Amino acid sequence: MTTLINQAETHLESYFKQLEETSYANTEKVLTAFANQGLSDEHFFSVTGYGHNDMGREVTDNIYAQVFGAEAALVRLQFVSGTHAIACALRGCLQPGDMLLSVAGRPYDTLEEVIGTREEVSPASLVGQGIQYQEVNLLDEVGIKPEWSDAEQNAVKAAHVIFIQRSRGYSLRPSLMLSDIETLIQRLRVISPGVKIVVDNCYGEFIETREPTQVGADLIAGSLIKNPGGGIVPTGGYIAGKSELVERAAEFLTAPGIGADGGYTFNATRTILQGLYFAPTVVKDALKSMRLFATVFTSLGYAVRPTIEQPQADIIQVLELGSEEKVLAFCKTLQSFSPVGARLTPIPAVTPGYADPVVMAGGTFIFGSTIELSADAPMRAPYAVYLQGGLTYAHSRVVLKKMLETGLS
Ligand SMILES: *Cc1c(COP(=O)(O)O)cnc(C)c1O
Numbered sequence: 001m002t003t004l005i006n007q008a009e010t011h012l013e014s015y016f017k018q019l020e021e022t023s024y025a026n027t028e029k030v031l032t033a034f035a036n037q038g039l040s041d042e043h044f045f046s047v048t049g050y051g052h053n054d055m056g057r058e059v060t061d062n063i064y065a066q067v068f069g070a071e072a073a074l075v076r077l078q079f080v081s082g083t084h085a086i087a088c089a090l091r092g093c094l095q096p097g098d099m100l101l102s103v104a105g106r107p108y109d110t111l112e113e114v115i116g117t118r119e120e121v122s123p124a125s126l127v128g129q130g131i132q133y134q135e136v137n138l139l140d141e142v143g144i145k146p147e148w149s150d151a152e153q154n155a156v157k158a159a160h161v162i163f164i165q166r167s168r169g170y171s172l173r174p175s176l177m178l179s180d181i182e183t184l185i186q187r188l189r190v191i192s193p194g195v196k197i198v199v200d201n202c203y204g205e206f207i208e209t210r211e212p213t214q215v216g217a218d219l220i221a222g223s224l225i226k227n228p229g230g231g232i233v234p235t236g237g238y239i240a241g242k243s244e245l246v247e248r249a250a251e252f253l254t255a256p257g258i259g260a261d262g263g264y265t266f267n268a269t270r271t272i273l274q275g276l277y278f279a280p281t282v283v284k285d286a287l288k289s290m291r292l293f294a295t296v297f298t299s300l301g302y303a304v305r306p307t308i309e310q311p312q313a314d315i316i317q318v319l320e321l322g323s324e325e326k327v328l329a330f331c332k333t334l335q336s337f338s339p340v341g342a343r344l345t346p347i348p349a350v351t352p353g354y355a356d357p358v359v360m361a362g363g364t365f366i367f368g369s370t371i372e373l374s375a376d377a378p379m380r381a382p383y384a385v386y387l388q389g390g391l392t393y394a395h396s397r398v399v400l401k402k403m404l405e406t407g408l409s
Contacts, residue, residue, distance in 0.1 A: 002401055008295040015291065019284050025209045026280035033066035034273070044270040050262045056269035061260065063273065064228075069214035070240040074250050074260055075224075077268055079237030082202045082223030083110040089221040089239050090114070092248030093161045093196050096130030101159035103138045103188070104176070108169040108200065109354070134159070139173050144184055156191045164197065166204040166212065167314040170378075170386070174306060175313035178208045182215035189216065196245070202226055203314040203370075203388075206283040211240075219245045225369040227286075227315065230278030231391040233271055234366055282371060282391055283315065289373065289390030290317035293400060303382075315371065315389055320382045326408040327377045330385055331361035333406055334375050337399045338363025348379045356380045362389075373399065 009016075043056035051057065057075075064073035079085045094100060100115070112118045116127030127133055136155045138145055148156075156162065164184065168175045176184070185197055199212040201220040205227035212220050219241035224233040239249050250260040290312060294304045297319050305318040321327050331346040341363035348357035355378075362374025373390040377383065390396040 002404075004296050004299060004404060005292070005397065005401060008292055008299065012288075012291060012295060016288055019287050022209055023206075023280045023284035026206045026283075027277075029067055029209070030063075030276055030280060033063045034277075036066060037062045039063065039273065043273075044267075046265040046267045046269065048264060051264045052262060054263075054265055054269075057263065057265050060265075060269055060272055063276070064238055064240055067276070068211045068220065068240040070220075070242075070246075072243040072246040073238060073240035074246050074253070075236070075238040075272060076253060076263060077224075077234075077236040077266055077272075078253060078263055079224075080235070081110075082200075082221065082226065082237055083108075083114060085221040085223065085237030085239055086111060086198075086200055086202075087114040088249040088252045089198055089219050089241075089245075090126060090161065090163065091129075091252045092250075093198060093219065093245055094126065094131045095160075097132070098160035099132045099134065099158050100126060100161050100163060101155055102133075102135045102163045102165075103156070103184070104163075104165045105137045105139065105171055105173060106135060107163065107165055108167075108202070111200075138184065139176075141173055143174065143180055144187070148187075153191055156188055156195070159192065159195055161196045161198055162188055162192075163200070164212075164217070165200040165202075167200070167202055167316065172305075174310065175204075175316070177311055177313045178210045178212070178215060180313075181212050181217070185212075185216040203316060206280045207287070207312065207314060213241055218242050219249070224272065224275070225366050226371050227283050228276055228279050229272070229366075229369075229371065230275035230282045231366070231369065231371050232278065233275040234268070236272070285393040285396075286315040286371060286388070286390040287312050288393045289396030290315060290387065292393075292397065293317055293319065293387060296400060296404070305384075317387045318384050319387060320384045321377075321408065322383050324379060324383060327359060327379070327383045327385055329406070329408045330403065331359050331375055331377065333403045334373065334399055335361040335363055337395075337402055338373070339395075340365060354378060 043059045047054040060075045061073045064075050116125030136152045196218045199217045199220045201222040221239045224236035303320040346361040348359040351358045357379045360376040364372035371389045375385050375387045377385045
């Protein structure tokens, strides 16, 4: 059974080498930022109460800003999740009456309530606050559409803020590579030079050696329990981009007059920065893990997305297993070889926001962390498993070996 894995690894040798190279470049970027921003021991102490003049918080913001090639950043445990960071980023850029336009199709499920596109619109949502919202899809199944219709171009002209989701989430279009984001932003700026562009950067950090803020995005946001937390940060999110917009977003997280200048850091500054230090290596191991699964499942005859010829633009791998039994067997084995909760058996359950029951597997150290090896699958055809993460390649390889030994049904 390990021969399939060995064959795949031989086949992947030069690709894995390429992933190593990216992780070296990103590690250099992180270490350079630590040095330039003068990180030292005294930054690891937190200031209680208001948290005024917390040097660690300030240096963390500056390090993130440098790593993302941005003017400013806001890295906070007070962000409950990626969704919360994205919500503050969007709210900070928009005034009542403004138009928000999503150009990469329908945003991630959790953003529907933030924007206010669900049936019951919260008065605190963007739409509830008098912001207008429109969706056009400037992408198709292969990438950016070569031509945009007049209606699509007019929608771009009418927008104050344009929202781009880097990862595909649960949609079928491919996740965006940095070169795609660069082209997309350049074409948008030809139509509307002054429009503000916000990118949902979730799952995309450190996949390549550039980030959306380095190819023209005004603001990006993401989660610390995904890529940039390196698997060890217990909670939080970040925003990076133009100083003025980061400051507005900070005022929505805290309050006008406080902005980025307050907030306790819970003695976690060291963990946040150590997570960033690990992140390029962890993302590399996650990418290697996903490509190993994709290669072995392809050789077994399953359809996978991205295919093994396509680039990896995020840390998600879709495996179409074709039957409920196989999905459950896959999740069961993944769970039994997870570090935490190995004795649990994943079963499908009705989940708010999803039409079909969803099965989820992943005994992670940080609850809900999707940079750790985990999988979820909606119980409907084509019975596709969304596999993601992997803190260490070794762990992912053990799980795959066990799956091959026990079979999928
Ligand atoms: C994870 C994710 C989010 C935010 O989700 P949280 O669970 O709130 O962190 C937003 N967009 C995409 C594409 C994501 O993958």
